[in-house]
Amino acid sequence: MTAIRLDGKAAAAQIKQELRERVDALRARGVTPGLATVLVGDDPASKLYVGGKHRDCAEVGIESIQVELPATATQQEVEAALDQLNADPACTGYIVQLPLPKHLDQDAIIERIDPDKDADGLHPTNLGRLVLNVRDEITTPLPCTPRGCIELLQRNGYDLNGKHVVVIGRGVTVGRSIGALLTRRDINATVTLTHTGTQNMAEICKSADVIVAAAGAAHLVTPEWVKPGAAVLDVGVSRVPNPETGKSKVLGDVDPAVAEVAGYLSPNPGGVGPMTRALLLANVVETAERLA
Numbered sequence: 001m002t003a004i005r006l007d008g009k010a011a012a013a014q015i016k017q018e019l020r021e022r023v024d025a026l027r028a029r030g031v032t033p034g035l036a037t038v039l040v041g042d043d044p045a046s047k048l049y050v051g052g053k054h055r056d057c058a059e060v061g062i063e064s065i066q067v068e069l070p071a072t073a074t075q076q077e078v079e080a081a082l083d084q085l086n087a088d089p090a091c092t093g094y095i096v097q098l099p100l101p102k103h104l105d106q107d108a109i110i111e112r113i114d115p116d117k118d119a120d121g122l123h124p125t126n127l128g129r130l131v132l133n134v135r136d137e138i139t140t141p142l143p144c145t146p147r148g149c150i151e152l153l154q155r156n157g158y159d160l161n162g163k164h165v166v167v168i169g170r171g172v173t174v175g176r177s178i179g180a181l182l183t184r185r186d187i188n189a190t191v192t193l194t195h196t197g198t199q200n201m202a203e204i205c206k207s208a209d210v211i212v213a214a215a216g217a218a219h220l221v222t223p224e225w226v227k228p229g230a231a232v233l234d235v236g237v238s239r240v241p242n243p244e245t246g247k248s249k250v251l252g253d254v255d256p257a258v259a260e261v262a263g264y265l266s267p268n269p270g271g272v273g274p275m276t277r278a279l280l281l282a283n284v285v286e287t288a289e290r291l292a
């Protein structure tokens with residue numbers, strides 16, 4: 001078997017096209033959505049991701065504001081920058097790029113974001129609403145990568161109803177919230193969350209209809225872990241030196257040989273990453289629509 005490729009670039013392009021039309025409609029009503037990004041320090045990967053977010057905004061007609069602080073910025077300096085964005089009417093939503101330098105209190109910084117401007121859906125108020133709301137229409141921003149995983153499957157005709165999804169990794173941007181989304185009544189999956197403390201990871205994965213690999217451990221998921229025909233989403237990223245180019249290259253959490261066993265597989269790069277960026281734009285547009 002060779003797995004069907006879950007092409008995140010193609011699905012993200014589709015989403016961006018849809019959003020462009022909604023942004024035009026908002027602008028026609030006098031509403032201009034504006035996304036700000038806050039980048040602390042000079043981590044090359046974070047810089048790359050933030051750059052991509054600004055390019056995406058330009059593509060769909062969203063204004064964007066770039067805030068950059070040095071790696072030595074204090075907690076007070078970061079919080080002061082957030083207070084300014086909270087008060088700035090040109091900024092209708094914003095994100096703080098993660099991870100933050102170790103000396104900063106990440107939880108306190110995320111809590112400082114005005115929940116109504118939380119474009120990442122990571123503020124405790126928005127995560128709390130996601131946990132409480134299992135049935136009604138969603139009226140809060142949702143975490144971008146979990147939402148991107150679900151959209152990528154659905155846009156490829158995959159129905160999650162009744163499926164057993166095994167998530168690997170308990171990080172704040174994916175693992176901790178994806179279960180709350182997948183178990184909503186309109187999606188209706190069953191979720192097992194595994195992590196570094198899980199003892200029989202291979203066996204649990206082998207029972208999965210869908211694996212979401214978000215551990216950041218290169219090629220952790222091997223073909224022996226995968227039930228034939230299962231859908232596998234490769235989310236985690238490890239950067240390793242590439243002796244051929246002298247630069248670094250990206251390795252996902254999934255061994256490429258999994259394509260011979262799985263029914264569906266997202267490439268990495270080119271799978272969930274572009275979807276994360278597209279769903280961030282969706283959060284910004286939806287927030288602006290609610291405001292309008």
Ligand SMILES: Nc1nc2c(c(=O)[nH]1)N[C@@H](CN(C=O)c1ccc(C(=O)N[C@@H](CCC(=O)O)C(=O)O)cc1)CN2
Pocket residue numbers: 048049052095096097098099120144145173250268269270271272273274275276277
């Ligand atoms: N505030 C946030 N910080 C982080 C998040 C997040 O959702 N919110 N997620 C990740 C990083 N991330 C978004 O910020 C992100 C990761 C990857 C991509 C992407 O498009 N990747 C490309 C490959 C790019 C490359 O490395 O060469 C791909 O997969 O094709 C976009 C966004 C952690 N931080």
